[in-house]
Amino acid sequence: MILEGNNVDRSYKEQVDVVIIGSGCGGATVAKQLAAEGHSVLILEQGGYFTAQRGDFDQRSDNMLARIDGGRGMHTSVNNELALMYGNCVGGASVHYWADCWRMPKDRCDEIAATGVTGHSYEELTPYFEQIEKDHNVHFAAPEYYNTMNRLFNEGAETLGWHAEPTPQARRGCAKSGHCYQGCAYNAKQSQLVTSVPAAIEAGARLMADCQVESITRNAKGEASGIEAVFIDRASGRANGHRLQVQARIVVLAAGGYSSAAVWLRAKLPNGSGQVGKNFLCNPNTFLYGLYDREIKLWENIPAATGTSQYRLATYKNDEYVEGGYLLHPNQLQPEFLALTLPGFGEDHRELVSQLPNIGSVVSWIDDELPGEICLNSNGDAEYHYQLRGVDELKARDSLKKQAQLLFATGAKEVIVPDIAGTRLHSVDEIGVFDELPITNGNYLFGAPHPAGTLRMGADPATSVVASNHEAHEVANLFVADPSVFPMQPSVDPSISIMAWSYVAAKEINTRLLSLG
Ligand SMILES: Cc1cc2nc3c(=O)[nH]c(=O)nc-3n(C[C@H](O)[C@H](O)[C@H](O)COP(=O)(O)OP(=O)(O)OC[C@H]3O[C@@H](n4cnc5c(N)ncnc54)[C@H](O)[C@@H]3O)c2cc1C
Numbered sequence: 001m002i003l004e005g006n007n008v009d010r011s012y013k014e015q016v017d018v019v020i021i022g023s024g025c026g027g028a029t030v031a032k033q034l035a036a037e038g039h040s041v042l043i044l045e046q047g048g049y050f051t052a053q054r055g056d057f058d059q060r061s062d063n064m065l066a067r068i069d070g071g072r073g074m075h076t077s078v079n080n081e082l083a084l085m086y087g088n089c090v091g092g093a094s095v096h097y098w099a100d101c102w103r104m105p106k107d108r109c110d111e112i113a114a115t116g117v118t119g120h121s122y123e124e125l126t127p128y129f130e131q132i133e134k135d136h137n138v139h140f141a142a143p144e145y146y147n148t149m150n151r152l153f154n155e156g157a158e159t160l161g162w163h164a165e166p167t168p169q170a171r172r173g174c175a176k177s178g179h180c181y182q183g184c185a186y187n188a189k190q191s192q193l194v195t196s197v198p199a200a201i202e203a204g205a206r207l208m209a210d211c212q213v214e215s216i217t218r219n220a221k222g223e224a225s226g227i228e229a230v231f232i233d234r235a236s237g238r239a240n241g242h243r244l245q246v247q248a249r250i251v252v253l254a255a256g257g258y259s260s261a262a263v264w265l266r267a268k269l270p271n272g273s274g275q276v277g278k279n280f281l282c283n284p285n286t287f288l289y290g291l292y293d294r295e296i297k298l299w300e301n302i303p304a305a306t307g308t309s310q311y312r313l314a315t316y317k318n319d320e321y322v323e324g325g326y327l328l329h330p331n332q333l334q335p336e337f338l339a340l341t342l343p344g345f346g347e348d349h350r351e352l353v354s355q356l357p358n359i360g361s362v363v364s365w366i367d368d369e370l371p372g373e374i375c376l377n378s379n380g381d382a383e384y385h386y387q388l389r390g391v392d393e394l395k396a397r398d399s400l401k402k403q404a405q406l407l408f409a410t411g412a413k414e415v416i417v418p419d420i421a422g423t424r425l426h427s428v429d430e431i432g433v434f435d436e437l438p439i440t441n442g443n444y445l446f447g448a449p450h451p452a453g454t455l456r457m458g459a460d461p462a463t464s465v466v467a468s469n470h471e472a473h474e475v476a477n478l479f480v481a482d483p484s485v486f487p488m489q490p491s492v493d494p495s496i497s498i499m500a501w502s503y504v505a506a507k508e509i510n511t512r513l514l515s516l517g
Contacts, residue, residue, distance in 0.1 A: 005210025024092020257451025
């Protein structure tokens with residue numbers, strides 16, 4: 001059963017075993033697992049329920065960002081350095097993700113284990129990875145799904161002596177529409193909307209969409225005991241006057257890396273460690289454009305059938321950064337977004353836009369280590385403070401050099417930097433410009449689709465917010481199942497890791513429910 005805000009004409013009171021805040025990779029995975037165990041599960045999602053069957057995915061960026069993106073595509077960090085990209089709909093960010101599906105690598109699992117986290121080793125996660133990959137049809141794309149930029153990427157990597165490798169993809173019956181980012185109109189992209197959400201409903205879970213949780217309630221012992229929420233009028237985005245109160249034995253916070261810490265702070269839950277909202281990481285994306293003498297049509301077919309993890313881990317010599325610390329992939333943008341992010345104004349911009357089909361692009365996710373912070377402003381809205389700096393800035397600059405190398409190696413006659421100055425390079429000999437180019441404080445816009453870290457997991461309640469069983473150190477029966485708990489970034493796109501960790505959370509919650517009787 002999925003109840004939508006538009007069909008709500010009264011306030012509700014519910015009593016369930018488990019109430020889950022958020023329906024993304026974290027929330028939907030936990031819901032599916034616990035419903036299958038026979039527990040009564042209620043999922044609450046503040047965004048709307050949009051489906052391909054109803055024709056909601058019309059492939060127009062303006063409409064679709066308003067429907068599925070948390071900030072309608074316009075939310076930035078306080079200093080305008082980051083474009084915050086996140087989901088706000090049933091299925092969460094997975095409805096607008098690219099469906100690249102990397103497992104958290106063993107080396108990163110080992111690093112996390114070394115911080116004192118238990119139960120999340122590569123070996124322990126492997127059965128979950130296998131199940132997730134099966135359920136999401138994760139596979140390598142066949143050659144027919146490689147667009148021109150994907151093919152150029154492989155050619156460029158070969159020329160430069162880098163190894164390229166196919167990116168695991170979660171798709172089934174892809175129609176090659178190229179509108180993954182806008183939400184798949186063919187139900188081919190294996191988002192939570194078409195996988196774990198229906199599986200959870202099938203197993204007996206209920207879902208209320210357009211339902212925003214305002215508060216997590218606690219009993220006299222300080223244990224989580226439920227939530228309070230308001231229903232949202234989708235057209236205005238405001239509360240429609242009807243409320244929801246839920247009493248639950250377990251509360252699962254899975255509102256995503258941009259929102260869970262904010263929910264916690266708004267609910268004024270204990271924060272003895274002072275770590276709630278701290279340690280905010282986001283894998284800032286660097287990207288460059290290449291202008292070619294041939295058609296690329298960045299918007300066709302699937303985004304990143306290929307890529308390279310050759311530079312995933314940063315290398316150091318005598319403690320000095322040398323290179324790496326990012327994934328490198330072909331980029332995909334639909335024409336309107338491409339036009340929007342090309343630099344320049346007036347005639348300069350028009351001239352570039354007239355050449356849109358001939359523009360190629362590559363993109364990197366920086367494995368960031370130096371965190372920012374999420375806090376609340378005086379209205380109770382989340383603010384995102386983040387400044388790229390130190391080794392993360394070096395990684396970003398190195399990734400830009402590698403991107404320019406690849407674009408020139410594949411025949412780009414110019415490389416265009418999406419910075420305020422509209423910097424252009426005419427040969428690979430000019431890549432030294434990236435050593436000094438102003439790229440912070442809004443001079444260059446980093447995409448930020450992978451928020452993490454703000455309710456981090458750890459053994460010590462003095463330095464972390466949740467324990468290895470995903471339960472809050474200071475609030476019994478409150479579990480967190482999203483990347484807010486990651487003590488460090490997975491070093492790859494995170495969706496599969498979020499799901500695998502959420503399997504662990506579901507197992508721990510099931511054990512708790514059985515012990516509660
Ligand atoms: C454009 C884009 C491309 C991406 N591409 C990839 C990719 O190719 N591969 C990959 O692995 N990852 C990718 N990612 C990242 C991946 O999609 C996310 O990390 C993942 O889906 C996050 O899942 P989650 O459950 O943590 O959070 P979310 O998916 O954000 O789900 C949280 C949900 O909670 C809801 N919520 C928030 N606050 C409240 C509240 N108070 N009350 C009720 N509900 C609330 C939100 O509306 C949201 O739907 C991409 C992300 C974006 C934005």
